[in-house]
Amino acid sequence: MPSRPPVFRAPGWRPAPRKRPQVQDSYYGSAEWKRLREACWKRDGYRCTAEHCTTPDRGFGGRVIADHIIPRREGGEDALTNLRTLCPTCDNRRHGKRGG
Structure with missing residues (x-):
């Protein structure tokens, strides 16, 4: 006894391809970057450091x-002194992305 009715699929139908996260530079997947990123987050208390952040709870x-x-x-270093923590809204605002 079937539990659901059959689903209609038009001839040639295929599911949409899965979206993969866009990583523009392989460095961001490295263990070195992950350690540096975690150190930045800890230093900044896991909160947005933007001066005029309006995000509730800033993070x-x-x-x-x-x-x-x-x-x-633009020649910026991969060093803790060149990193800061931003919430997604402030990061989108900084980089000019829509939706943020």
């Missing part, structure tokens, strides 16, 4: 981003 309850102050593509 989405720990969901924050380690952001380069001087971007790598």
